[in-house]
Amino acid sequence: MRKTVKKVLFVCTGNSCRSPMAEGYFNFLSGRREADVKSQSAGVLAADGFSPSAEAVKVMKERGVDISSYKTKRLSQKMIDLSDMVVVMSGLHKLEIGKRFKTGGKEVKLLKEFDKNDNMGPVDIKDPIGMPVEIYRDCFEEMKPLIENLLEEICG
16 A cells, blocks of 8 residues: 555445445454554444444354444544545445545545456445345455455555
8 A cells, every 4th residue: 555544434325234344344354463454434324323234233243243333423524534545335425425525635445446356347335225134145245355355455
């Protein structure tokens, strides 16, 4: 990486599915590596203080990651200011951040940009909200290698 990254901010819409799963898994991996980097997450349309979806909690628990005590957070300028890198789940999130917030020169990246295979498929991680738990599993499995690649890029 060009500069030291100590804090990654994952952003999605409601902050109850994708971004808490990404935050939980990233911090789990970072802890296992004893890396000096952490993540948090927020949503561009989130309401503060709600639990993640039961399906997200279940999928992460199946993988040994506990996100059950997580509480949703609405994206704020302060969160962006305190992060070193902003990673979004969709192009719409990237556009919304560009319209509503000052990034201070920080690049806002799509999670899919960490696809080592340069897959030219869809750039968005689809929102599983309201879908069966199998769709949450698929969503996490899509994010998993991207989060691993992101951490590898940061830590080497």
